[in-house]
Amino acid sequence: MSELQRTLLGEIREKFEPIRGIFDTPLKRKRILEIESEISSDPNFWNDRRKSSAILKEKKNIEDGIHSCESLVKKFDDTLVAIEFGEEGDDQSNKEADQTIQELTKEVGHLETKRLLSGETDRNSAILTINAGAGGTEACDWAQMITRMMLRFCDRKGFKAEVVDELEGDGAGLKNATITIDGEFAYGLLKSENGVHRLVRISPFDSNARRHTSFCSVFVSPVIDDDIQIDVKESDLKIDTYRAGGAGGQHVNRTDSAVRMTHLPTGIVVQSQQQRSQIQNRETCIKLLKAKLYELELSKRQAESKAIEDSKMDNAFGSQIRSYVLHPYKLVKDVRTLAQSSDPNVVLDGDIEDFCLEYLRQIAAGQFKGKGGANDDLD
Template sequence: MSELQRTLLEEIREKFEPIRGIFDTPLKRKRVLEIESESNTDIHFWNDRKKSSALLKEKKSIEDGISSCESLLKKFEDILVAIEFGEEGDELSVKEADDCIEELSKEVQILETRRLLSGETDKNSAIITINAGAGGTEACDWAMMIMRMILRFADRKGFKAEVVDELEGDGAGIKNATITIDGDYVYGLFKSENGVHRLVRISPYDSNARRHTSFCSVFVSPVIDDDINIDVKDSDLKVDTYRAGGAGGQHVNRTDSAVRMTHMPTGIIVQSQQQRSQIQNRETCIKLLKAKLYELELSKRQAESKVIEDAKMDNAFGSQIRSYVLHPYKLVKDVRTLAQSSDPNAVLDGDIEDFCIEYLRQIAAGQFKGKGGSGEDLE
């Protein structure tokens, strides 16, 4: 066993043991048995759909964690066997050991991410709204780049993403867009993107090739499922229909299939025009509205706690969370966590997981290293 293999394996062990202590404990296994017993013996268990669904989700989450831990332990044993053969001169086994260590490291990272995604709505899908800042075509182009980055990251993670509403810019890019992303732990991963993104580059739209700074805001909301009660009364809604714009075929452009929905008590407006039928667009609007109402209620609760309110400042509209500098040097830096990358092209192509994970780590630790806001350190 090489010294490098020993070091890597020991590092993986150090990361794995505390994670294992969270996902695989006697109390966790006991809780699974309790839920199984209740579902098998309580004749009224299935009558309460909300309660039974919540308990079954809890059971599946615990079982998945235990299964992952058992799988990792088995792989530790496989690595040790491969290394024993490697020490006897079997080169193939040495390579197998290296491959196993690399795979094991990735799986420990996945389990650590799950540990960090422990919020009430972290498991949910997400709705992401992107708005270009002031600056005309330059800002609209930046908003389009951010939308592409988010869609590329969703594709890398195997999530299903759909642009449900989009308003094109006058010259290029987009003024705003709304995206729904479906999958497990989508909101938990993407909530790190909530805030204002700043771009510094030589503008391709400036004939004098001057340096421009552009801003784009991103709002991330969890999709609210049936387990969370958000009451939307029909009497509180103003529903308008209109013809969808842009490409979509004769049916879309000739019928009033697009829907704009206004929630009168709060003034929240949502719209959808991507679906072929008015009914489908109406269902999408209801989903978007519930997510925004949930975020509104959550922000009210957070405002009651000064500690949470201080942390919330990092995510509020108008607070810069990350700078992307393409000129005169190349650097992407998160001003909250101080995480950075010297490869902006990769980041803008969807390689943002390291930023997401570092954000979650520092949230779990209860504080940020960076202050966020001005980004003067990048000027």
């Protein structure tokens, strides 16, 4: 047993060392000293809130990474001692070593996730826009299923998610929905969901029980922090108010609390109707608009703009990033990364983290394995 523990510990350490080399380096420790020196020597440091906030965030992120690495190194050493005691017949130490190895595996995995989530806006909260595609009522029902999947994923991760706008389908489901997700690394994880999701199943809306294919598109934007400057002029906005539809209580449905905001220079339209207060809905619209303007600015400035636009594929055949097959067999397959699961029910209940991480790993490696799109034949 002790030999097995030693082998497992060696495998975990081998995986940990290259990750440690990213978070804990002399250069990063030097950067902390530079920031501390800047704070103490610059009398105007705290006058510029935006600049000071960004620098303090950078310092905290570096310190968190170093602390995590130091904590893991200590656990490695403590576990080695526990294993040595275990070899001498101390059963209790052996059990403690087993538990610690499990904890180390989880913590190294968490650190690897943080390594993958190193983009400029990966730490930010996120805004999801979900739209039903080709397929009529079937597609609207599928859009509602995707909305539930995203909300369940947020529950699993401890993110705070709120549906701020939705339009019900004619017969069932949702034509579209907008969700704000508040949580660290929400955007970094969920950006893997950008694209078209395809469902194959026996339709519950078909009296002849035929197999149908439905599509739903998901687009993810980062919520812009206060320390990123996005100017929205009041003169550039057209603001309309209207009564919210659907369930929501007498106050919501009897007052013009819902807000639709149009950014005239770009034509971007956002709306919110979930809050009881028009002021709250207006604040939500501003947040949504800033996120969309930031994404638009990125598409102009960055070489990655084509990849961003490519993720907004046609909401129909040949464009999917992931297929969910419920009949004649059960399989969820990401056609970009080739990651798959044989249990669609678990995936649709929000267990999509493995798909998210595999996407990030292959992005970090520089390429996808999968072809995707029309070349993927799951039928």
